[in-house]
Amino acid sequence: MRFKFKTSLLTIVIVAILSGLTVSGLLNTSKVLQSSGSVKAINVEVYWDNNCTQVVNAVDWGTPDPGDDVNTTVYIRNSGTASMNLSLTTSSWTPAEAANYITLSWDREGFVLNADEVTQAVLTLFVSDMISGIVDFAFNIIIEGTG
Secondary structure: OHHHHHHHHHHHHHHHHHHHHHHHHHHHOOOOOEEEEEEEEEOOEEEOOOOOOOEOOEEOOOOOOOOOEEEEEEEEEOOOOOOEEEEEEEEEEEOHHHHHOEEEEEOOOOOEEOOOOEEEEEEEEEEOOOOOOOOEEEEEEEEEEEO
């Protein structure tokens, strides 16, 4: 009986140690994604501030983790003389596979921006928790006004 108890205890200790190492290994695994995105504005202007004094040339998304949503606020100005519909697209993903795991959206798709008006827009970058093999990425953000 005492031998069975020692064997069972030893088995439990071994399982606990192995489980602890596995969990510890999972907890120590991390991904650091370095990123950036250049901004190209077509028929509109993009700024960091609502006074339209600080032009947005690029967005630094920081180091998002898999599963993260990262928001940044910009201001879109229609300096033309006619109303425009706003749209957002991306291009030139580096590496190209990043586009399979990372998406960019915003809250102004199809928004009508009148002549000489400014609107706040929130860009949201989402990194899939299924991302694999990508350490850093870059892409172009294209904000366009069409009328």
